[in-house]
Amino acid sequence: MGVSLKDVAQRAGVSVKTVSNVVNSYPHVTPQMRARVQKAIDELGYRPNLTARHLRKGRTGIIALAVPELGNPYFAELAGAVIDAAARHDYTVLVDHTAGRREREIHVSQGFSSHVIDGLILSPIHLETEDLTGRDETVPLVLLGEREYEAPYDHIAIDNVAAAREAVRHLLSLGHRRIAFLGSRTGHERQPAHMRLRGWREELVAAGIEPDEALVVVTDGYGRADGAAAMAALLDRGERPDAVFAYNDLIAIGAMRTLTERGLRIPEDVAVAGFDDIEDGRFCAVPLTTISPDKSAIARLAVDRLTARLTGQPPAEPRRERPGHRLVIRDSTAGRSR
Amino acid sequence: MGVSLKDVAQRAGVSVKTVSNVVNSYPHVTPQMRARVQKAIDELGYRPNLTARHLRKGRTGIIALAVPELGNPYFAELAGAVIDAAARHDYTVLVDHTAGRREREIHVSQGFSSHVIDGLILSPIHLETEDLTGRDETVPLVLLGEREYEAPYDHIAIDNVAAAREAVRHLLSLGHRRIAFLGSRTGHERQPAHMRLRGWREELVAAGIEPDEALVVVTDGYGRADGAAAMAALLDRGERPDAVFAYNDLIAIGAMRTLTERGLRIPEDVAVAGFDDIEDGRFCAVPLTTISPDKSAIARLAVDRLTARLTGQPPAEPRRERPGHRLVIRDSTAGRSR
Known part of the structure; x- marks a missing residue:
């Protein structure tokens, strides 16, 4: 509160532009410089006004998450994890459900509310690879889940x-x-x-x-x-x-x-x-x-990939990320005597 | 597709303005006129471009729903019902969860993302009546749930x-x-x-x-x-x-x-x-x-109240709506022999 970019720059003994580069996670900032600015940020308790920053850049600060069914606790729990992960990047999440219907998934993937969203995380069920051609490329897309697509998008799914x-x-x-x-x-x-x-x-x-x-x-x-x-x-x-x-x-x-x-x-x-x-x-x-x-990892990876593309620092190639999973053994197989 | 307001007006033998009044659900249209226009709409398969209409009116077509916890199936099921009810008014729903924390509820109620939402449905847990004073009145608010407030807002809750x-x-x-x-x-x-x-x-x-x-x-x-x-x-x-x-x-x-x-x-x-x-x-x-x-009724009433306020046709007084409920008797009380 009340601490400005300028205050941070003065404390760190660098230019406002340099602080801005660090705050915006631009590449080409040396680790030494990043550490020096971060130290000043921490000391002063500076908190960037990210929402205002979104607006200045013509962004809304909203990402959409489209899942098949919020009534399915898996997707509700995942949505909660995505909301939490997005909040760490100061993004708000617009949640929609597609009922797993292909036409809804197409509608969503083709630029659903693109005047209000910066990016989209979509967990499709019936969407086909060909449905992903010709979409509005100004809105980055990250795919979640079991379906495999021959399409140039980041895809997050466990093995x-x-x-x-x-x-x-x-x-x-x-x-x-x-x-x-x-x-x-x-x-x-x-x-x-x-x-x-x-x-x-x-x-x-x-x-x-x-x-x-x-x-x-x-x-x-x-x-x-x-x-x-x-x-x-x-x-x-x-x-x-x-x-x-x-x-x-x-x-x-x-x-x-x-x-x-x-x-x-x-x-x-x-x-x-x-x-x-x-x-x-x-x-x-x-x-x-x-x-x-690992729902937290799925949510974090999805939001990280999306925000990386939004800040223009992703690798050119879409990535396939494989968050972890584990077998949890309980009574329904092992019985109570285990 | 391809059917315009003008086509409907010609078919119904009325002015474009009259068709527009019906489509926009303005009051002061006689039931007879409404039926006549609706008949032409149905015959031609006219579908108003509501999203464009939202934008023309300076609206985004998005309403926010803030619930304590999406991981609670009650709220996930309710969110699904609100999404469906809002879709019938061509509104998209931005879902957020507050974790039932008062400061999150205040943040949300005080104009959370007001640059992108037209209205807000909030299900509070720890919000107090005094937290609802001084909020941005250009964004209508509908309250859901058990808490009672001495505040001039529509409130939807079963008895x-x-x-x-x-x-x-x-x-x-x-x-x-x-x-x-x-x-x-x-x-x-x-x-x-x-x-x-x-x-x-x-x-x-x-x-x-x-x-x-x-x-x-x-x-x-x-x-x-x-x-x-x-x-x-x-x-x-x-x-x-x-x-x-x-x-x-x-x-x-x-x-x-x-x-x-x-x-x-x-x-x-x-x-x-x-x-x-x-x-x-x-x-x-x-x-x-x-x-x-009755979750469907809760969702429908909440969205109806909100859209009524957005189209400027509500009664001035905030309303207390009481959707229904019923007792469902199952084995956990009655046993299997009932």
Whole structure:
């Protein structure tokens, strides 16, 4: 409050322009100079008025985040993480949901509210590579999630194949052999879109087990009701798996609901593993084993890539970033006695 | 596409100005005229370019929604409903979360990003009435939720006292007498902020039962972990209620986790009821009885009030709107045999 760029320049014994370069994270400032200016900033408690700076540069200070469904806790938790990461760069986040509909995703990616947003983070489900051509390149775009695109954009996604393989390997290590996959989808045969299903297949094959396609259940969506219906369908056609690996935690939670209703014990009769590590899974009556993507890292990388492009300091090449993940083992596979 | 205001005017046999008045929902258009123009609009498939219209009027077409926590499914579900309701008015929603911190709520209410938003819907937790004075009145504000304010703003909230009383009445009707309340908070003694706790008290008194303050547990927050800790604290100090009424579903779900860990059966040993009707509660191992606020109506009323003020056709007086709610009885109180 009240401390100006000029005050910082005087304290550091440098020009206002140099302080400005440091504050704006311009390249070509030596580390020594950066440290000297930063020291003065810290001593004086200078806080750049970033919102005003956005406006001076013809920016709004708003980035958009478009996710398939805010009602899915994974995306709600991710949105919270993006809001926090963006706040550190003094950006406000406009959140929109696309319901995973391709036309909504196209609308958003093609310059959705481009008069008010500086950049866009999009987590697509049905968007195709060709939908990404001819968009307004003045609004940088960062893609999130499992889908792969042959398009020149930064893309942040955990290694979904490796993560799925870890979950399946865990189920195999417990002695399970008939492992169902709930939450497959149709219409994506051409591209390697369904990384988690691929991980399921690869790990089974690596263990010398022929993947049984009768244990793969296609769902309409990715919610709890879809998981409950998928589990019921599997049991109704006489398939009784030892274990279930679900596309996400919501499907896994729905499947557990059906198993409980049918009087099957978790994990004694059927072990269940999910994907996403949403908070719900931790508080289930039988806490859910899951793959935990590093949501903070995903959010931070997405915002960092976007703000780097906005301040003109990115590498020319779009980058593929792979934030981490880990397997979290809970009672739904390991039981309470572990 | 390609159909203009003029085309509609010609088809309807009225002036372009009249069509414009109908499209812009101005008052003083007779119902007959409105129907006639609407018929032409429908026949021609005319779709007003609302975004351009926003810009012509110096508006951005963006409204902000500030909620305490997107990680709370109630607010995530509500945000989804607001996004849908706003889309029907061609408004985009900028979602922010305040973490329920008073200074964030003040920042937001005082004109947060007012250069980019046309209006604001705010769901406050710790904001005080005096924080609402002196704000930028060019940005209309609609308040959501349980807190009451002596301030001239539209306020949308279900009848929290009545809803809480219904939940407690249901527990009483099952024969429970020692009914705990989990999720009280401190520091709000002056104003009638805690409607749900008040409902708990009033209904017990109406049933001739002295409210036992030893059965009221204060929590730090409103999450699952808070509910689990509150239930554990209650049991650890030797209180064993027949039933629990939780401030919200997350607290109820956390309480159920603790009860399960302690080997207590739901509802045979302790019945549990929540508030919010989030999807999680429907898919618990023991599905959760809850109060279901009409989230669609809340969202629609909030957006309608805001857009009415933006188009200059509201009543001068701020309104108190009370969307509906209902008690949803599930296994956590009624058991599976009902």
